[in-house]
Amino acid sequence: MAKTWTQLEEMQPSVLKMLKNSLMKDRLAHAYMFEGMRGTGKKEVGLLLAKSLFCQNPLEGFIPCEICMNCKRINNGNHPDVHILEPDGLSIKKSQIQALQEEFSKTGVESKKKIYMIVHADRMTVNAANSLLKFLEEPSSETTAILITEQIHQILPTILSRCQTISFKPLPPQIMISQLTANGVNPSIAPMLAQLTNNLEEALELSHDDWFAQAQKIVLKLYEVLKKNPLEAMVHLQEQWFQHFKEKEQLDRGLDLLLLIFKDLLYIQLGMYEKIVYLNEKARIEQFALETSGRRLTEQMTAILEAKRKLQANMNPQLLMEQLVLQLKEGSSFV
Amino acid sequence: MSYQALYRVWRPQTFLDVVGQEHVTKTLQNALLQQKISHAYLFSGPRGTGKTSAAKILAKAVNCERAPVQEPCNECPACKGITDGSIPDVIEIDAASNNGVEEIRDIRDKVKYAPSAVKYKVYIVDEVHMLSIGAFNALLKTLEEPPKHVIFILATTEPHKIPLTIISRCQRFDFKRITAKAIVNRMKLIAGQTGVDYEEGSLQVIARAAEGGMRDALSLLDQAISFSRDRVTVEDALTVTGSVSQGFLNKLARAIYEKDVASGLEALEELLFQGKDPVRFIEDLIHYYRDMLLYKAAPSLEESLERVMIDEDFLQLANEMSSEIIYELIDTLNKAQQDMRWTNHPKIFLEVAIVKLCQLEKPASDQPSHDVQMLINRIEQLEDEIRQLKTNGISVGQETQNAVQNKPQRSTRRGFKAPVGRINEILKQATKPDLNVIKSSWGDMLDSLVSRQMRSQAALLNKAEPVAASSHAFIIKFKYEIHCQMAMENAKFLEAISGSLQELTGKRFEIVGVPEDQWFKIREEFLQGHHTDGKEDSTEAKEEDPIVAEAKKLFGEDLIEIKD
Numbered sequence: 001m002a003k004t005w006t007q008l009e010e011m012q013p014s015v016l017k018m019l020k021n022s023l024m025k026d027r028l029a030h031a032y033m034f035e036g037m038r039g040t041g042k043k044e045v046g047l048l049l050a051k052s053l054f055c056q057n058p059l060e061g062f063i064p065c066e067i068c069m070n071c072k073r074i075n076n077g078n079h080p081d082v083h084i085l086e087p088d089g090l091s092i093k094k095s096q097i098q099a100l101q102e103e104f105s106k107t108g109v110e111s112k113k114k115i116y117m118i119v120h121a122d123r124m125t126v127n128a129a130n131s132l133l134k135f136l137e138e139p140s141s142e143t144t145a146i147l148i149t150e151q152i153h154q155i156l157p158t159i160l161s162r163c164q165t166i167s168f169k170p171l172p173p174q175i176m177i178s179q180l181t182a183n184g185v186n187p188s189i190a191p192m193l194a195q196l197t198n199n200l201e202e203a204l205e206l207s208h209d210d211w212f213a214q215a216q217k218i219v220l221k222l223y224e225v226l227k228k229n230p231l232e233a234m235v236h237l238q239e240q241w242f243q244h245f246k247e248k249e250q251l252d253r254g255l256d257l258l259l260l261i262f263k264d265l266l267y268i269q270l271g272m273y274e275k276i277v278y279l280n281e282k283a284r285i286e287q288f289a290l291e292t293s294g295r296r297l298t299e300q301m302t303a304i305l306e307a308k309r310k311l312q313a314n315m316n317p318q319l320l321m322e323q324l325v326l327q328l329k330e331g332s333s334f335v
Numbered sequence: 336m337s338y339q340a341l342y343r344v345w346r347p348q349t350f351l352d353v354v355g356q357e358h359v360t361k362t363l364q365n366a367l368l369q370q371k372i373s374h375a376y377l378f379s380g381p382r383g384t385g386k387t388s389a390a391k392i393l394a395k396a397v398n399c400e401r402a403p404v405q406e407p408c409n410e411c412p413a414c415k416g417i418t419d420g421s422i423p424d425v426i427e428i429d430a431a432s433n434n435g436v437e438e439i440r441d442i443r444d445k446v447k448y449a450p451s452a453v454k455y456k457v458y459i460v461d462e463v464h465m466l467s468i469g470a471f472n473a474l475l476k477t478l479e480e481p482p483k484h485v486i487f488i489l490a491t492t493e494p495h496k497i498p499l500t501i502i503s504r505c506q507r508f509d510f511k512r513i514t515a516k517a518i519v520n521r522m523k524l525i526a527g528q529t530g531v532d533y534e535e536g537s538l539q540v541i542a543r544a545a546e547g548g549m550r551d552a553l554s555l556l557d558q559a560i561s562f563s564r565d566r567v568t569v570e571d572a573l574t575v576t577g578s579v580s581q582g583f584l585n586k587l588a589r590a591i592y593e594k595d596v597a598s599g600l601e602a603l604e605e606l607l608f609q610g611k612d613p614v615r616f617i618e619d620l621i622h623y624y625r626d627m628l629l630y631k632a633a634p635s636l637e638e639s640l641e642r643v644m645i646d647e648d649f650l651q652l653a654n655e656m657s658s659e660i661i662y663e664l665i666d667t668l669n670k671a672q673q674d675m676r677w678t679n680h681p682k683i684f685l686e687v688a689i690v691k692l693c694q695l696e697k698p699a700s701d702q703p704s705h706d707v708q709m710l711i712n713r714i715e716q717l718e719d720e721i722r723q724l725k726t727n728g729i730s731v732g733q734e735t736q737n738a739v740q741n742k743p744q745r746s747t748r749r750g751f752k753a754p755v756g757r758i759n760e761i762l763k764q765a766t767k768p769d770l771n772v773i774k775s776s777w778g779d780m781l782d783s784l785v786s787r788q789m790r791s792q793a794a795l796l797n798k799a800e801p802v803a804a805s806s807h808a809f810i811i812k813f814k815y816e817i818h819c820q821m822a823m824e825n826a827k828f829l830e831a832i833s834g835s836l837q838e839l840t841g842k843r844f845e846i847v848g849v850p851e852d853q854w855f856k857i858r859e860e861f862l863q864g865h866h867t868d869g870k871e872d873s874t875e876a877k878e879e880d881p882i883v884a885e886a887k888k889l890f891g892e893d894l895i896e897i898k899d
Contacts, residue, residue, distance in 0.1 A: 014574065022561040029340050029557060098432065130431030130465045138343065153614055153676050158382045158462075158492055161551040164340075164558045167577055172608060259683065266690065270597045271771040290800050293778035294596065298690050305674065305684060 003044045005063045011041050015166055019045070023052060023062040029164045031136050031145040033121070035152040036168025039199025043119060045168075046146045050074050050082050050115045053144065080109040083116040087123045094127040101135050104143055112142045121147040122154040129156050136162045170198050180204070192216075192277040196256055211244075212253075218244050219257040220281060222325075227288065230329030237321050251317050252308065259304045265289045266297045303327040342553035345525050346388055348418070349406045353385040353392070354521050354549070355513035360389070362508070364405040367396050373506045375478050375487040377463075379494035380510025383548025386490040389510075390459045391417070393488060394425045398453035413453050424450040425457045431465040439466070439473040446477055446485055456485045463489040464496040471498050478504045512547025515539070521549065522556055526567075531560055537572035544576035544615075577612040584623045585648040587689075591664070592656060596693040597771075603689055613681040614672070617688070621668045627653050628661050660695065667691055712838050719843050753819075753849040755857055761847060762861050764805035773801045773809050776839040783835040792828045795821055802854065808845035816850040823848040 009016045022028045032049075034042040051064035051071045058064055064071050073079040083103065085096055100116060108114045118124070124132065136145060136159065147163060149155060176194035181187050183200075185207045193203040206212045218240050225233045245254040260277050267275040268289040278285055307324045311317070347353045350360040359378075366372055376393070378386040395407035395414045407414045416422035428442070442458065450456040460466075466474070478487055478501065489505060491497060519542045526533050541559065545552035555575055556567075563571040573580055583606065590599040606616060626643040629636065630653050643649055671688035675681040777800075784793040798814035799822075813819035822828060829846050837843050849857065 018558070018562050021563075025561060027338050027557070027561045029338075029554075029561075031340075101432070127431070127434070127465065130462050131429070133431055133462055134429035135432075152612075157548075161382045161548050161554060164554055164561075166558075167612060169609075170607075263683075263686075269771070269775045270600065271767060271774075272597060272600070287800070290774065290777050291781065293782070294690065294775050295694050296778065298687055298694065301683075301687050302691075305687065309674070 003041070003048070004066060005048060008041055008045055008048060011171065012045065012168055015045060015168060018166060019049060019052075020062055028053075028144065030139055030143060031163040032147065033152070033155070033160060033163035033165045034146060034148045034168060035165055036150070037170045037198050038150055039197065039202065040168035040170060042148045042168055043117070046117050046148060047074060049144075049146065050079075050117075053113055053115065054079065054081070054111070081111065081114045083114070085116060085118045087120050090123065092118065092120070092124040092128050094125060094131055097124070097128045097131045097135075101131070104135070104140060108142075113144070114142065115144045115146065117146045117148060119148045121149040121159075122151045129159060133158055133162070171200075176200070176203070180207070188279040191279065192257075192260065195260060195277050196253070211250075215244060215250075215254060216257060216278075219254055219261065220278070222258065223261050223288075226325065226328055227291070230325070233325045233329065234322065237318075237325060241321060242318065245317075248311065248317070251321075252311055255304055255308050255311065259301060259308075261285070262297055262301045262304065265292060266294065266301075269294055269297070300328050340554065341525065341529075341557045342383075342550045345553065347385060347392065348409055350389070350392055350396075351406065353389050355517040356385055356389070356510050359508045359510060363389070363393060363396075368403055368405050370403050372397055372486065374481050374483075374485065375505040376489065377494070377497070377502060377505035377507045378488065378490045378510060379507065380492070381512055381547060382492055383545070383550030383552070384510040384513060385549065386492075386510055387459070387461055389508075390461075390488040390490055391425075391427075394455075394457040394459065394486075397455050397457070397486065398422075398425070402454070416452065422452045424453050424455070425459070427459045427461065429462060430460050431462040434465045434467050434470055436467065436469040436473050439470045443473065443477050447482055450484055454484070457488065458485065459488045459490065461490050462492075464491040464493040468498075471501055475500055475504070513549055514547070515542040515545075518542040518545060518547075518549060518552045522552060525553070526556070531567065532565060533567040534569050536569040537567045540569060540572040540576060540578060544578050577615045578619055579606060579611055579616060581623075581644060581646065581649070584619060584643075585646075585652065587620070588623065588627075588652055589648070591689070591692045591695075592652060594693045596690055596775075599689045599693055600686060603686060607682060613685045614675055617668055617672050617675065617685060621665055621672065624661050624665050624668070627656065628658060628665070631658060631661075663695055664692055667695065716834065716837060716843070719837075753853045753857065754847060757847055758810055758849060758857055759861055761805050761808045761810055762803055762858070765803040766805065769804040769806055769809070770801060772840050772842075773804045773836070773844070776836060777801065779839050780832065780835045783838070784831060787831060787835075789828065789831055792822070792825065792831070795828075799848075804844070807843065808847065810854075811846060811848045812851055812854045813848055814851050816852075819848045819850045 005016070034046060036042055048064065051066070051074050052058060052062050054070040054074060055064040056068040056070055066072075066075070070079060074082055077084070083100065085092065085100060088096060104114060104116065118132075133156075139145065145163070147155075147159070152160070152165070173191065173194040176198070177187075177190045179200055180190040180193055180203055183204055185193065185204065189207060193206055197203050197206070222233060222236055222241060225236045241254070245251045264276050264278050264285050265288060267273070268286055269292075276282060276285070303324060307320055310320055350364055353360055376390075378390060380386055392407060395409070395417045396402070396404060398413045398417065399407045400411040400413050401408050409415070409418070413422065417425050428438075446456070446458075481487065487505075489497075489501075494502070494507075494509075519538045522538050522541065526538075537559065538556075541552055541555045544555060555572075559567045559571050559575045562575055569580075583602070587599060587602045590596075590602060607613065623643060627649070630643075630645070630649075668688060671684050671691075675684045781793055781796060784790075784796075795813075795818045796811070799811050799818065801809050802812045803810045811819075811822075813822065833844050833846055
């Protein structure tokens with residue numbers, strides 16, 4: 001669903017201010033890098049910019065009217081001069097970039113302007129990224145490039161220096177929480193959802209998900225077992241954890257949930273009670289917090305982050321979790 | 336013609352414009368004047384340092400009609416033609432898109448034809464590191480002995496990917512990162528000529544964020560101009576570059592130095608809320624400490640500081656912090672920075688890193704070996720006690736007397752009676768930060784009890800928690816009366832707790848235990864007393880204080896009831 005200028009302005013005020021000023025001053029760069037977390041509206045803004053450029057009678061000179069033929073066609077994704085390049089399989093291949101270059105050596109179908117958007121620009125192969133360099137730096141006239149990425153640090157510095165980088169801010173958790181509660185999500189789990197995702201729709205989906213509710217319980221159980229008897233945690237892993245967290249994404253989410261427990265413990269120790277996300281279990285977690293120390297918490301959090309990294313590197317999930325459990329138990333072995 | 340980015344409009348057209356690379360331009364200019372131009376050059380260096388620009392200028396200079404000259408004239412037909420790309424003898428090849436043997440063969444085939452419009456045929460092969468191995472090898476022979484009307488200029492950001500056999504056939508020029516000063520000067524020139532109004536400091540911010548790349552700097556300047564209203568302010572520059580102001584870094588560094596985790600995290604939260612980039616930020620922080628280190632080592636070398644302008648806070652902090660701590664801080668930050676590159680959640684890493692930094696000093700101060708540290712602690716402890724004895728010698732004597740008196744009293748009674756007066760006293764002075772200090776070292780304290788072979792006593796604290804603390808005393812709430820009694824009557828145990836807390840927090844705390852049911856009652860009463868009396872009473876209470884205090888001295892606080 002395409003969003004309008006005002007809707008997006010609420011989400012990303014500084015980004016749209018930037019674009020507005022550029023449009024008004026006629027200083028639109030030939031290449032932009034939109035960078036930000038998932039669900040921050042990068043692609044929507046990209047489409048919006050395309051509409052602003054192509055719109056036949058924009059309001060106030062830059063706001064797309066949403067009713068002219070060009071706006072409608074862009075919204076429906078079939079404007080001939082707006083090209084969107086997405087990963088073919090896991091990555092963007094060199095041949096795709098070459099096809100793009102060939103396409104852009106011709107003038108536009110309807111006007112001289114042309115736009116291309118590369119979604120997940122970080123997934124370009126090394127070859128593809130390097131092929132883009134020259135084309136990005138000195139495109140034929142009236143071409144606008146929009147590169148979109150979630151991981152700006154994996155993009156070649158030579159590409160970055162050719163673009164104007166625009167950072168999309170994540171939605172502040174407070175706003176997210178209030179939006180979630182407005183949508184009928186239980187206030188006690190809204191903070192947790194806001195921590196886990198930045199995308200309203202995804203959060204809403206999670207809130208209705210049985211799997212997710214069950215996952216919270218299992219993660220909390222794991223922590224308790226870890227406290228009581230670390231060796232039993234191994235059994236718990238076999239009996240419950242692996243039954244529930246089967247896929248890689250699921251395991252990742254599980255680790256996120258586990259990390260949030262430790263973050264809560266830390267916040268409690270620091271006296272920042274308003275930041276706690278496991279509201280349902282607040283009393284119990286407060287008790288746990290007394291029995292641990294800040295230093296140990298940071299060590300444990302580091303261990304979890306390390307596990308997350310290994311998960312991305314395709315480590316065997318079972319070994320990964322077992323190693324993690326052994327690491328987490330260290331230090332908490334008193335009594 | 337649509338708008339063109341600054342870095343395209345202001346692409347250098349003479350060697351003079353290629354700033355910060357005097358070692359390259361000087362050599363090339365001399366070679367041009369002496370007509371000792373080599374047949375193959377390799378330009379390497381980080382992005383945005385002027386490799387491609389220098390290649391284009393060189394192509395013009397050799398073909399300029401006024402040759403030999405040290406700068407292309409940019410006026411003769413040859414220069415103009417090369418600039419606008421109409422002369423077919425200067426060929427710019429994107430090696431990344433044409434990286435196969437096929438394309439190189441094509442070059443090889445055409446090399447032998449004489450140039451059609453100008454004197455030399457110049458091949459500018461950009462991004463040459465992307466050539467395939469086959470392509471490199473196909474190029475070797477041509478590169479070594481091309482016809483005399485041909486010049487090859489290879490440009491790359493990654494010279495380590497180029498076979499040695501290629502490198503040895505070229506004259507290699509390494510382009511350096513451009514200094515911030517040179518970038519600022521160039522930007523000033525550009526801003527002046529395009530009529531852009533700017534604040535002095537904003538260019539500094541941009542130049543620092545560009546990290547030695549002129550193109551980065553101009554992109555950012557472009558963006559800042561677009562973003563600003565009519566004048567590029569420092570604030571605009573900070574927003575566009577995603578970097579943080581020094582005031583903020585000072586604030587955070589101070590929080591870290593004072594081990595104030597909460598305010599450190601708060602500062603971080605605020606920062607991320609403003610949409611700053613965690614990775615950029617951690618780099619800023621590393622440079623901040625790097626500059627601090629540099630400043631400590633050589634205060635006079637002001638110009639070698641990269642990020643920091645010396646201001647009062649910075650000076651103060653630099654004087655307070657020891658080099659060892661800074662080393663350690665930088666080390667930790669570096670590690671975190673490494674980890675952050677590979678994750679979608681750099682924010683969490685940053686948070687953990689900040690917490691780690693706040694907890695850092697311990698190992699550093701532990702250096703004089705554990706035993707010595709323990710002895711030092713003991714001595715400090717004793718000193719504290721002596722000081723206490725000195726300041727209020729009599730009262731302490733009486734308190735201990737009281738304690739002696741009280742103890743048999745209590746044990747004769749059934750169950751444990753909490754010292755209500757004492758608790759109220761503590762509650763009056765209780766503050767949240769004090770409680771947090773205790774709470775955050777609670778777990779460590781339990782550990783140290785266990786390691787001192789007091790496992791069974793430590794078990795008494797399993798269901799207990801600290802509920803209130805003032806700066807020198809705190810209250811432990813026990814779930815069961817019997818535990819409370821056992822703990823409170825074991826002087827050695829109390830000593831162990833306060834001893835280990837002193838080690839952890841550096842302060843000596845007095846301990847008061849209270850069973851849960853009594854605690855609620857006492858707190859209730861305390862709160863009520865507080866609320867109904869309001870502020871007036873509290874001031875009155877202060878006025879009365881000397882008398883009450885005197886009475887307490889004489890009788891011990893347990894025996895006194897204060898009535899209006």
